[in-house]
Structures are given as C-alpha cells and as structure tokens.
Amino acid sequence: MGLEAKLQQDGFITTTIDSIIAWARKSSVWPMPMGISCCAIEMIAAADPKYDLARFGSEVMRFTPRQCDLMIVAGTVTYKMAQVVRRIYDQMPEPKWVIAMGACTSSGGMYRSYSVVQGIDQFLPVDVYTAGCPPRPENLINAVMTIQQKISKTRARDFQDQPFDNTIITNN
Amino acid sequence: MEMKELIVEKLKKNFGEFVQEVTDFRNDLSITIASNKIVDVAKILKEDPELEFVMCKDVTAIDWATRKNRFTVVYHIYSFKNNITLRIKANIAEESPAIESVTSVWPSANWYERETYDMYGIVFKNHPDLRRMYMPEGFQYHPLRKEFPVLGIPGSLPLPGKI
Amino acid sequence: MEQRPTVYSDEKLFKKLLEDKNITIEDALENEMVINMGPQHPATHGVLRLVLRLDGETVLSALPELGYLHRGYEKMAEEMSYIEFIPHTDRLDYTGTMCNNVAYVLAVEKLLGIEAPKRAQYIRMMIAELSRLAAHMVAIGTYAMDVGAVTMVMWTFREREKIQDIFDRLAGARFTTSYTRIGGVASDADSVTLKMVRDFLDQFHSALDEMDKLLLSNKIFIDRLEGIGVLSKEDAIALGITGPNLRASGVEYDVRRAKPYLFYNEMDFKIPTYTDGDCLARYWLRGDEVRESVKILYQILDKMPQGEILANEPKHTLAHKAEIYTKMEELIHDFMIINYGINPPVGDVFFSAENPKGELGFYIVSNGSGHPWKMKIRSPSFCNLQAIAQLCKGAMISDVIAIIGSLDPVMGEADK
Numbered sequence: 039m040g041l042e043a044k045l046q047q048d049g050f051i052t053t054t055i056d057s058i059i060a061w062a063r064k065s066s067v068w069p070m071p072m073g074i075s076c077c078a079i080e081m082i083a084a085a086d087p088k089y090d091l092a093r094f095g096s097e098v099m100r101f102t103p104r105q106c107d108l109m110i111v112a113g114t115v116t117y118k119m120a121q122v123v124r125r126i127y128d129q130m131p132e133p134k135w136v137i138a139m140g141a142c143t144s145s146g147g148m149y150r151s152y153s154v155v156q157g158i159d160q161f162l163p164v165d166v167y168t169a170g171c172p173p174r175p176e177n178l179i180n181a182v183m184t185i186q187q188k189i190s191k192t193r194a195r196d197f198q199d200q201p202f203d204n205t206i207i208t209n210n
Numbered sequence: 211m212e213m214k215e216l217i218v219e220k221l222k223k224n225f226g227e228f229v230q231e232v233t234d235f236r237n238d239l240s241i242t243i244a245s246n247k248i249v250d251v252a253k254i255l256k257e258d259p260e261l262e263f264v265m266c267k268d269v270t271a272i273d274w275a276t277r278k279n280r281f282t283v284v285y286h287i288y289s290f291k292n293n294i295t296l297r298i299k300a301n302i303a304e305e306s307p308a309i310e311s312v313t314s315v316w317p318s319a320n321w322y323e324r325e326t327y328d329m330y331g332i333v334f335k336n337h338p339d340l341r342r343m344y345m346p347e348g349f350q351y352h353p354l355r356k357e358f359p360v361l362g363i364p365g366s367l368p369l370p371g372k373i
Numbered sequence: 374m375e376q377r378p379t380v381y382s383d384e385k386l387f388k389k390l391l392e393d394k395n396i397t398i399e400d401a402l403e404n405e406m407v408i409n410m411g412p413q414h415p416a417t418h419g420v421l422r423l424v425l426r427l428d429g430e431t432v433l434s435a436l437p438e439l440g441y442l443h444r445g446y447e448k449m450a451e452e453m454s455y456i457e458f459i460p461h462t463d464r465l466d467y468t469g470t471m472c473n474n475v476a477y478v479l480a481v482e483k484l485l486g487i488e489a490p491k492r493a494q495y496i497r498m499m500i501a502e503l504s505r506l507a508a509h510m511v512a513i514g515t516y517a518m519d520v521g522a523v524t525m526v527m528w529t530f531r532e533r534e535k536i537q538d539i540f541d542r543l544a545g546a547r548f549t550t551s552y553t554r555i556g557g558v559a560s561d562a563d564s565v566t567l568k569m570v571r572d573f574l575d576q577f578h579s580a581l582d583e584m585d586k587l588l589l590s591n592k593i594f595i596d597r598l599e600g601i602g603v604l605s606k607e608d609a610i611a612l613g614i615t616g617p618n619l620r621a622s623g624v625e626y627d628v629r630r631a632k633p634y635l636f637y638n639e640m641d642f643k644i645p646t647y648t649d650g651d652c653l654a655r656y657w658l659r660g661d662e663v664r665e666s667v668k669i670l671y672q673i674l675d676k677m678p679q680g681e682i683l684a685n686e687p688k689h690t691l692a693h694k695a696e697i698y699t700k701m702e703e704l705i706h707d708f709m710i711i712n713y714g715i716n717p718p719v720g721d722v723f724f725s726a727e728n729p730k731g732e733l734g735f736y737i738v739s740n741g742s743g744h745p746w747k748m749k750i751r752s753p754s755f756c757n758l759q760a761i762a763q764l765c766k767g768a769m770i771s772d773v774i775a776i777i778g779s780l781d782p783v784m785g786e787a788d789k
Contacts, residue, residue: 072413073419074419074420074441074442075419075420075442075464075467075784075785076463076464076467076548076549076785078419079467079468079511079548080548082526082530083530083533083534083537086526086527086530086531086534087527087530087531088530088531088534101413101414101415113419113442114442114444116440116441116442116443116444117346117367117368117369118345118346118367118440118441118443119412119420119441119442120369120370121368121370122412122413122420122441124370125370126413148460148461149444149445149449150360150361150449151360151361151362151444151445151448151449152353152358152359152360152361152362152363152367152445152448153344153345153353153362153367153443153444153445154444154445155369160369160372161369161370161371161372171549172548172549174547174548233720235720235721235722236483236484236486236720236722238721238722238723240721264610264611265610265611265613266613267613267615267725267732267734267751267756268723268734268736268749268751270736270747270749272738272746272747273747284736284749286723286734286736286751290610290624290626293631293632295632295723295725297721297723316611316613317611317612318611318612318613318756318759320759321755321756321758321759322613325755329447342440343439343440344439344440344443344788344789345440345443346440353445353448354447354448358448360445360448360449360451360452
C-alpha cells in the first residue's frame with residue numbers, strides 16, 4: 039500500500055508548512071549560470087546528456103537574474119568583473135544561494151596576480167565552495183546536492199523578514 | 211635566405227644609419243630601427259611590391275628596467291607573398307615614453323597599441339582611440355612595468371562592499 | 374503620489390517622466406538608444422561587453438570593451454619558471470587546451486634549440502588535432518545555440534565528452550590537461566588510448582553527418598546566417614584576423630601549411646577556404662576543418678612511430694619521476710632545473726601555431742635566467758575581436774549575436 043494506491047481516493051497527508059515549502063524549494067533550484075571562464079564549459083558539460091543536471095531539478099538555466107535562486111559563479115572573478123557579479127547577485131530575488139565553482143572563485147586559485155579577486159567571499163556570501171580547476175561535472179552536481187540539503191533544513195519564516203530590496207539596483 | 215638579405219638591404223638603402231641593429235636568432239630576423247622613423251619604415255615594408263608586409267600580427271613592448279632606453283617597442287609583421295615574419299624593434303627613452311602610431315599603415319595595430327599603452331604606459335602619438343584595453347578606467351598604474359608588483363597595489367582597484 | 378521603488382538612477386528624472394503627459398510613441402522611434410550587451414550575456418561567450426548604439430533595431434555603431442577576464446598572464450609569466458607556466462597555457466583558450474600546451478612548449482623548445490623525439494611529436498600532433506575537434510565542437514554547438522538551435526549543443530557536447538575521456542586517460546585530467554613537457558610529453562600513449570582514438574573517429578563521421586542534416590537543411594538557420602556580417606578579404610588582412618575567420622574570407626593561410634611545425638609537412642590535408650566571408654561561410658568552414666582534422670588523425674594513427682617520448686637533454690627536460698627517485702644523475706638534474714631553471718640562451722623568439730581560433734603566438738624574451746624576462750601571448754581571439762565593430766555596423770541587433778558566435782572568441786584568451 040504505497041502512496042500511489044491512496045491517490046485513487048480523496049486522501050490527505052499531514053506535514054508541516056516548513057517541510058513542504060523546503061521540499062518544493064530544493065527540488066526546483068534554478069541556477070543563474072555566471073559563466074566567466076573555463077568553468078563555464080564544465081558547467082555546460084554538467085547540463086549535457088552525459089551528466090544531466092536535470093535529474094536534480096536544476097536544468098533550467100536562466101540568464102536573467104530575476105528568475106533564479108542559485109548563482110553558480112564559474113570562473114575567475116577579476117576586480118573589473120566583481121562589480122558586475124555583485125550587481126547581478128543583488129538583482130536576484132530572495133531566498134538565494136551561491137556556489138563558488140572552482141579554485142579561482144574560492145580563493146583566487148592559481149591566479150595570484152594584481153587583477154584577480156582572491157576569493158569571491160570578499161564581496162558575496164558563498165554557501166558551497168567547490169574544489170578543482172575546473173571541478174569535474176560530478177563535483178558541480180555534488181555542490182548542487184549540498185545546496186539542496188542546505189535548503190531542506192530551512193524554514194519558510196527564515197526568509198520572511200527580507201523583502202526584495204529594489205533600492206540596491208540604482209546606479210551608484 | 212636571400213629574402214632576408216633583400217629586406218635588410220632595402221631598409222639600409224632607404225634609411226641608412228637609422229637601421230641600428232640586425233640580428234638573426236633562431237632564424238627570426240629582427241631589425242632595430244630609430245624610433246622616429248617607425249612610420250616611414252612601416253610604409254616601405256608594406257608598400258614595396260617585393261616585400262608586401264600587409265599584416266601586422268602583434269605589437270608589444272619590453273621593459274628593460276635598468277637600461278637608459280628603457281622600453282623597446284616590438285612589432286611582428288607578416289608577408290603573405292614571401293611567407294616570412296619580420297620583427298621590427300624601436301628603442302625609446304624612459305622619460306615620457308612615446309612613439310608614433312602605425313595604425314595609419316596597419317589598422318590592426320589599433321588594439322595592440324592600446325594594449326601596450328595599458329600595460330606599459332607608452333603613448334602612441336596620432337592613435338585614433340588611445341584608451342586602456344584591459345584595466346578599468348581610472349586605474350593609475352601600468353601593470354607590466356617591472357616596478358609594479360605581481361600582487362598589485364592594495365586599494366588600487368575597488369571591490370564592492372561586503373554584504 | 375504613492376511611494377514607488379526607485380528603479381531609475383535619477384530620482385528627478387523619474388518624477389519628471391511621471392509628470393510628463395506629452396510623451397508619445399514617436400518619441401521612442403525618433404531617438405537613438407544605447408544598449409549595453411554583456412558582460413553577462415549568454416551569447417557573448419563569456420564576458421565580452423558590447424556597447425551598441427541603435428536606431429530602432431539597426432546597429433549604428435558598436436564599441437567592444439574587454440578586460441573583464443584579464444588575469445595578468447604576462448605578468449605572472451615573468452615571475453615563474455618556464456615549466457611552471459605550462460598549466461597556465463591550458464586556461465588561455467580553454468575549449469582547446471592541448472593546442473595551447475603544444476604551442477607553448479614548441480616556443481620554448483625553439484628558444485632552447487632542442488627538439489622532441491619523433492614519437493612525442495606525433496603524440497603532440499594527435500592531441501592538438503583532437504583538441505581542435507573538441508574546440509570546434511564547442512564553437513559549432515554554442516554558435517547554433519545562439520541562433521536558436523539548442524539541440525545542436527547537446528549533440529556536439531556528446532561528441533566532446535568522448536574526446537575528453539581520451540584526454541582523461543592520456544593526461545589524467547579531462548579538461549585542463551597540462552600534458553606536454555619541454556622536450557616531450559608527460560606520459561606515453563598506450564595501445565588502449567590509440568584504440569580509443571580510432572574508435573572515436575570511426576563513429577564520428579556518422580555523428581557529423583547527423584549534425585549537418587539537422588542544420589544545413591534548416592531554412593531558418595541558413596536564412597539567419599547567409600549574407601550576415603560579411604568580411605572582405607582585404608579587411609580581414611588589414612584587421613589582423615587569422616584562423617577559420619580569415620579562411621572564410623578567402624585567404625588560404627594556415628600556419629600548419631605556411632610554416633609547418635611538428636610533422637604537418639608529412640600529412641596530407643586540404644585547407645578549406647570560402648570566398649563569401651559571411652557568417653554561414655564561417656560556420657561551413659569549421660565543419661570542413663573538423664573533417665580535415667579527422668583525416669589527419671587517421672594518418673597519425675597509421676604512421677605513429679615507436680620510441681622515446683622525452684628528449685635526451687638532461688639540462689632542459691625534467692626526467693620521469695620514477696627515474697628521479699632511483700637514479701643519482703636524474704636527481705641532480707631535477708634539483709638544478711627546479712631550483713635554477715632551464716636557463717635558455719639570451720635572445721628572443723616568436724613562435725606561432727595554428728590553433729582552433731587562429732594563430733596563437735608566443736614571443737619570449739630570455740635574459741639567460743630561469744624565468745622569462747618577457748612573455749607576450751599573441752592570442753587569436755583578441756585579434757579576431759577587432760573585426761566586431763566593423764561587422765556589427767549596419768546589422769540588426771539579432772545579427773550581432775550571430776556575428777559574435779561566428780567569430781567564436783574565447784575571452785580567456787582575448788583578455789589573457
């Protein structure tokens with residue numbers, strides 16, 4: 039007697055609001071592919087038929103930040119690009135998560151030079167760091183699963199007091 | 211080999227003592243000329259029917275740090291007709307480094323010269339659009355100069371504030 | 374008036390707009406507008422930024438801006454030894470990593486005046502051609518995706534994955550390979566790897582035909598590209614374009630033929646050229662190049678010689694790890710190379726190789742020490758991008774995407 043058998047009848051299930059919302063949120067994480075350099079190619083590879091990110095409900099890559107809740111920063115972030123990355127992050131609606139894909143974004147990686155930001159956590163709140171240069175697609179999928187675990191532990195009210203702040207996108 | 215001799219001979223005939231040095235290291239012909247003659251040399255090399263160096267592949271510079279003529283501007287040009295790549299060098303002094311732009315002869319030098327300006331601070335006179343190529347506007351330094359540290363100068367490039 | 378979120382930068386301008394009752398539809402039609410395309414845009418292949426001045430949908434002028442991925446390669450190269458820089462070459466043109474590895478070590482070998490053994494050169498040629506296939510697969514796939522054929526990118530990445538499996542076995546990494554060494558290659562290609570290459574090539578023909586069937590009988594795709602972004606032969610040369618984009622404009626110039634390196638002079642292959650110089654020609658040309666590369670790869674597999682994979686130059690090449698751990702001579706040389714570098718003679722060389730995007734050149738100035746005094750990377754994508762302003766002028770805004778895709782820039786290389 040599984041759930042399917044019960045579906046024939048006017049059944050009901052009991053759960054908490056928090057868990058059903060967290061379940062819905064984690065099963066449809068829409069990534070914002072912030073593809074900057076090499077990692078972007080591996081990010082496409084993660085969505086291709088062999089690795090198939092769609093199995094985790096995250097295949098809907100949206101190139102507009104307004105429709106996304108997960109930002110995958112894939113590639114070296116320079117000081118010039120940092121302003122752009124931050125502006126795009128600010129335009130994403132709450133709740134939102136960030137994956138720092140690869141060594142460059144996590145710590146500057148092999149680019150210890152004048153133009154590269156040594157870790158994007160200097161200006162972004164990062165949820166998951168992914169190792170590798172670039173990480174293999176499996177590793178990116180692992181990062182997405184970690185994000186899903188993190189989301190499943192959230193409560194709906196955690197994000198209530200943070201209304202979408204429009205003022206941030208003004209030109210400064 | 212005779213093609214290389216022809217190039218050197220032609221330049222020597224036209225410019226005489228302005229041709230300062232000719233080297234042939236690892237089969238790469240390299241000719242150093244006086245920096246004030248660069249556009250004239252470029253015109254000859256491009257328009258001479260026997261040479262026809264129509265494509266400018268690259269423009270860059272070398273910072274020698276301690277030499278009196280601190281910078282050397284390096285041009286790599288290519289002739290489809292003779293299938294030969296030629297290197298032209300011009301030494302320029304450290305104080306307010308400047309050289310005439312060759313964009314009037316080779317339009318492709320436009321971006322290469324902008325890049326060299328960005329990296330070394332060498333001013334290309336009569337360049338149509340001399341702006342920084344890579345670094346943001348307002349950046350005060352020229353990264354490829356030898357005195358600039360690899361890790362950069364803290365605070366020279368702004369970051370967005372932390373959330 | 375109710376409080377509204379301030380989405381306009383200028384509060385006063387916003388209020389004025391609300392008060393103004395005389396705005397009509399013609400106002401929007403008569404004015405030129407400036408649109409900022411990129412740096413975050415799916416069709417700009419990374420972080421290229423184009424500032425477009427538009428009249429309606431027609432582009433009046435385009436101003437490219439680069440530098441969003443400027444990582445300071447040339448500065449870092451001056452601080453590290455010649456061997457340390459090999460992994461950095463992977464990340465120049467990251468779609469075809471092996472080609473960069475090969476071009477760089479060939480440049481250093483030219484500076485040193487040494488030559489790798491024949492088998493190493495053949496392996497280099499093989500990986501360069503495989504890498505060219507991988508790069509063109511990305512180029513064709515993303516190009517088709519940009520103009521609306523999303524299926525294509527799935528198909529080309531399917532093929533690309535097979536090439537990356539070969540690299541995975543050969544170099545231990547599927548993407549950033551760092552496989553070549555100064556004086557040879559890191560590890561030998563065993564019979565299993567060579568069989569993997571042959572198996573891949575055997576099934577690749579039908580996959581290519583399938584892709585052609587999908588796109589080249591597609592009227593929308595053809596109409597979208599034909600006659601768009603025409604680059605004449607003279608302009609292409611004047612702007613310094615190289616690679617497939619130059620050949621699509623009718624110039625038969627390929628470094629593999631003009632200045633043969635490795636053993637390309639022993640290979641039988643054609644240099645495909647088109648005279649149209651439009652976006653469709655650039656698409657066709659990449660397809661033809663892929664077929665020529667397959668032809669070259671079959672010849673390499675047939676002719677692959679036996680022998681050493683590292684040159685016998687103990688002062689310049691790092692020995693294999695097993696030898697360093699067991700032999701005194703090798704240990705001493707390894708110590709000297711790691712601590713003092715390979716110390717090439719004083720001088721400067723320019724070496725260029727034919728990469729998937731065009732002619733990749735390395736200009737290395739040595740002062741006799743273990744670090745390069747200066748290293749300039751002549752990156753093909755950077756040079757090819759110079760044409761964008763001219764090609765976009767007068768085009769429609771949707772053509773801009775096709776033009777960028779057809780030039781196929783990789784920003785890792787263009788920004789260095």
